[in-house]
Amino acid sequence: MEDDYELEEQLIAAWIRLTGTLKNTRITHGMIYNEAIVLSIAYARYKKDGTDTIPFKEIASETRMLKSLVNRTVDSLEKKGLVERIDGQDKRTTNVRLVKEKLDVYLEMHAHTLEMVRGIVQIVGRKDAEAFVRIAQKISEASQA
Secondary structure, three states: OHHHHHHHHHHHHHHHHHHHHHHOOOOOOOOOHHHHHHHHHHHHHHHHHOOOEEEHHHHHHHHOOOHHHHHHHHHHHHHOOOEEEEEOOOOOOEEEEEOHHHHHHHHHHHHHHHHHHHHHHHHHOHHHHHHHHHHHHHHHHHHHO
16 A cells, blocks of 8 residues: 555655656647647648648647637638638538648658657657556547546
8 A cells, every 4th residue: 555655645746747847848849739739739730641630629739728729720720821720511510631742741740749849759668658648548549537
C-alpha cells in the first residue's frame, strides 16, 4: 500500500513537471497551439488516405475540445487561409478542408516540432520514446472510454 502511494505521488510529480515543461516549450512555432492541433489532425488524415477534408465533429472528438473552441479555432485558420469550411451532406454536418496551397505554412511549423522531438529521442533513447508513446496512447484511450 505504501509503495502504491509513493508511486502515485511520483506520477503526479512527473506529470506536473512534464506538463510544465511542455507548456513552456513552444511546440507550435509561429502558430497558436489549438490551430496547430487542428491542422495536425487534418494533415494526419491527409497523409493517411489523401483526404483533404475532415468532419468538424471528428476534430472535436479527436482533440477533446469543446465544439465552440474548435469553431473559433477553425474561424481563425479560415481567416489565415489555411482551411475552409465545406458543408456536409446535411445541414448538421460541416467539414474542414485543408487549403493545399497553404500547406507549407503548417509544414514549416511541423518541421520545427519534428526537430524538437528528435532532440527528445536523443535524450531518452528510442526504446523509452516508444514506451512513452505506447503509455500515452493507453492513457488517452482509457480516458475516452
